[in-house]
Amino acid sequence: MTEPLLFSGILWLAILRGLQITFLLTILSMAFGFVLGTALALMRVYGSAVTSYLAATYVFVFRGIPLLILLYFLYYGAPQLTILRVTPLWTFVFSSAFATSVLAFSLSNAAYLAEAIRGGILTVKKGQVEAGFAIGLTTRKVISRITLPIAMRNCLSQIGNETIFTIKASAIASVVTVRDLLGQAQYVANIYSDNITPLLAAAVVYVVLVQIVEGLTRWAGKALTISPDQRTKTKNPNLFQPVH
Template identity: 35%
Template sequence: MNLQFEQIIPSIPFLLDGILVTLKFTVLSAIAGFIWGTVLSLFKISGFKPLAWFGIAYTSVFRGTPLLVQLFLVYFATPQLTGYSIPALEAAVLTFGLNSAAYISEVIRGGILAVDKGQREAAMSLGVPYRRMMIDIIFPQALKHILPALVNESIGLLKDSTLVATIGVMDILRGAQVIQNETYLAFEPLIVAAAIYYVLVMILTSIARQLERRVRRSD
């Protein structure tokens, strides 16, 4: 084996910059997915049938089509349909946020439905408005139980972020590809990129475990 890790040292800044871009992308996508996923979950449990049908149809479409196809549609079709030349990172965050929301909405919906019905009945008997009941009583209890699942969804976003390299976002993988093109070495930059992803995933996994312990202690 003729490994030449010293050859890629001058190009390490590409990977370091890629870490910042990957983390920024993951955080923004997770926030967007959580906000829109929360709205969708409320649609699904709504007594207003059109909203419930919309939430179910939305989830079906985004879970039933490949994420890469969705990414290409947003990035390449947006300029054609709207005339707006959407930046690559913006397209990636929008796509992953919309896609993640479909999965998060199911997690949140399950968490809300798992809350004891007696909580709702007691709130309604006391005349608590539906909005206040959801914000102050139901949602905090549901969030406590679904928090680890939300962290796991963030881990999935981090790993799936490698897809954004296909539209030119300078993430970790794209940085490794740039180094590969400059040095004509494939194994060294790619294995370093894999190691960086592994470390980031392990950090998020550790956070998820700590959250699970805290949730169990608070029960």
């Protein structure tokens, strides 16, 4: 009797391999997107009129381009530029479907994260910034030690949502031959002529990944939230200590 594909080690080994690629694609593109997005947000808030305009233009363009078109352009279109083939970009990026996918996702993520981080920066209270200057901090230190940490806490849910979007959208990478979670599921489906079981297995894994990220986002939000009682204890550390 033939073993059902759902319980086959071949299916789940392929799913595991695809999961590793999906995880790596998500982590790298979120990391690169976060760095670029933070820079863009700072340019929009603190930059000159020119740099602010350039950052706003980047956000406008890359939020407007569908991710699939961006991926197609970078993987199929950009390599047609002859000059690109003699640069390190061809060797390290455009010759690899995975690296090109990371680039496409990073550029797209940066646009959305830039808006989320900019919104977080704008929610920082003026008094908190002024307090930093009052104790002698430079503008750079005020931004790095006060503004950005508070902004990141304020936009944590948006960052979590973007991570979830990236996990699900990473399936698009399979159209340029990346063997991610969906790519591996399709590979098994073609071998066994079963288009249901592998895709259902992949769908379940995607759901689990999304739930994990949602849980981590909620946990981080609670961990970074300072309650009024904690603020009181921090400002008055001896308030509840016995008087001798």
